[in-house]
Amino acid sequence: MPDNFAGRLLEWYDQHGRHDLPWHHNRNAYRVWVSEIMLQQTQVTTVIPYFNAFMRRFPDARALAEAPEDDVLSHWSGLGYYARARNLQKAAKTVMAEFGGEFPQDQDKLESLTGIGRSTAAAILTQAFGKRAAILDGNVKRVLARYHAVPGWPGQTSVLNRLWEYAEQHTPHDRVRDYTQAIMDLGAMVCTRTRPQCDSCPLQADCTAYARGEATLYPGSKPKKAKPxxxxxxxxxxxxxxxxxxxxxxxxxxxxxxxxxxxxxxxxxxxxxxxxxxxxxxxxxxxxxxxxxxxxxxxxxxxxxxxxxxxxxxxxxxxxxxxxxxxxxxxxxxxxxxxxxxxxxxxxxxxxxx
CATH class of the missing domain: 3.90.79.10 (Nucleoside Triphosphate Pyrophosphohydrolase)
Known part of the structure; x- marks a missing residue:
């Protein structure tokens, strides 16, 4: 079946997407990788000043690998989830020791680096190297869960696998770099967790959750437990x-x-x-x-x-x-x-x- 999901999304991105983020400049695998790790659990507006300061101090994998851990953690202080910073440095050391300072252009090899999972590896491949690979970060999960009305919490394996199938299905072979940025932007700017702006969404016409009037019910919430x-x-x-x-x-x-x-x-x-x-x-x-x-x-x-x-x-x-x-x-x-x-x-x- 013909799929114009990507085409409509790219048209929207050309007019409304984010084209001037700091990691879009002097784009390379190292800068893309650091931005992707920082953006886990953290909003773009918060990340930007941290990213710029981090790049000034650690402009490449060698600088990060050779830096004192205290220096790395100091530049991460305030971003939270500090294991991300330690994993960054560990992965940078591996890049220097095993890959000659160059990030591999291979999904499995990227995933072998500490702290890099399937979606992050795909983001590096698409954003840094222009290779086709499907991503599935939190924003993308929300877009796809609503568009296809996928029930359940994405933390469940069966739900996650279904979302990966849709992610693979919709990822185009052309303009894949723009597409991955576009679907992340749509989730962050339009298909938001609360109060989604459905009237501004290029996918509204055949979004199943919207048709049912149930956009905010997807994706399903994590079962709540009282925090000790x-x-x-x-x-x-x-x-x-x-x-x-x-x-x-x-x-x-x-x-x-x-x-x-x-x-x-x-x-x-x-x-x-x-x-x-x-x-x-x-x-x-x-x-x-x-x-x-x-x-x-x-x-x-x-x-x-x-x-x-x-x-x-x-x-x-x-x-x-x-x-x-x-x-x-x-x-x-x-x-x-x-x-x-x-x-x-x-x-x-x-x-x-x-």
């Missing part, structure tokens, strides 16, 4: 030189590899923090000064953070190491910090305390 609530103490330890202690988190897990404030068991009462600091860190402290707590939400739980500031008695007894550092606040802010910790250390009220 967790609590932690975060201590701002200040030594006699006005420096604060930062602790590097483990390489895997939440905020993996980033620098953060030392944490203490939430079972401790405020009057037990001095003893807890001495037992865990070997540091004698003065009476804690509590700071307003706040909640930070992760993808799978809520974390209630209760900060407390404690001055260290005399000269601190814990030396700098690979995982502990004493830094002035301005120095600390140059490291890769989780967004809520950066906010805590830069908040005007807290800054006055420090």
């Amino acid at each position: 609530e967790k609590t932690t103490w975060m201590v701002i330890l200040e030594d006699s030189q006005g420096r604060i202690m930062l602790e590097r988190r483990p390489p895997s897990g939440i905020w993996g590899g980033l620098w953060s404030l030392p944490e203490l068991d939430p079972a401790f009462g405020a009057d037990e923090l001095q003893d807890a600091c001495e037992r865990k860190l070997g540091i004698a402290c003065e009476t804690p000064q509590l700071i307003s707590g706040f909640r930070h939400t992760f993808s799978h739980y809520h974390l209630h953070i209760q900060p407390a500031r404690l001055r260290v008695h005399g000269s601190h007894v814990v030396a700098d190491s690979d995982n502990l550092r004493w830094l002035h606040r301005d120095e600390a802010l140059t490291l890769g910090l989780p967004a809520p910790i950066r906010t805590l250390l830069t908040d005007a009220e807290q800054a006055a305390l420090l």
Whole structure:
């Protein structure tokens, strides 16, 4: 059957699509790859300044591969999902070691790189090399799920496989680079998650969900689970030189590899923090000064953070190491910090305390 899905989409893109994004300039596989990883779970407007700063510091795979991890994480700080940054650097090292610094023009080889899945590999092939490959990011899933009224949550294998079939079916052999950008743009700008602008959509005439008046019912939602609530103490330890202690988190897990404030068991009462600091860190402290707590939400739980500031008695007894550092606040802010910790250390009220 003739399919004018791509033709209508390309006509719309020529008039209304995004043609001047930073990764469209000096286009190559490295720039496309970094943009695709940044755009996972993150909107274009948020990504643009991060992408530009990242390119200035790490203009190619070699620069990224050879950079200190702290530098990479610092340039990622605020984007969230920090495993993406660590995976970027790991993949860059592989590109240098196994592919001579050049990204392979092969789907399977691209997918062998850490952090690159089927859709990201296809985006690199189409955007950087002009090769035909079907993509299926979040925006594309939404467009196809509505157009074909595919029931169910795309996280389910059967639903995902069906969407991949449609993605392959609609991907044209000509202008594939423009097509992949067009379908992503349509999902981001018109076929939005809430309040889709169906009257402006070039696919409206035969969109099944629109015909049924059910556009917002597709794609199906992930089954909801109540997020668990967790609590932690975060201590701002200040030594006699006005420096604060930062602790590097483990390489895997939440905020993996980033620098953060030392944490203490939430079972401790405020009057037990001095003893807890001495037992865990070997540091004698003065009476804690509590700071307003706040909640930070992760993808799978809520974390209630209760900060407390404690001055260290005399000269601190814990030396700098690979995982502990004493830094002035301005120095600390140059490291890769989780967004809520950066906010805590830069908040005007807290800054006055420090």
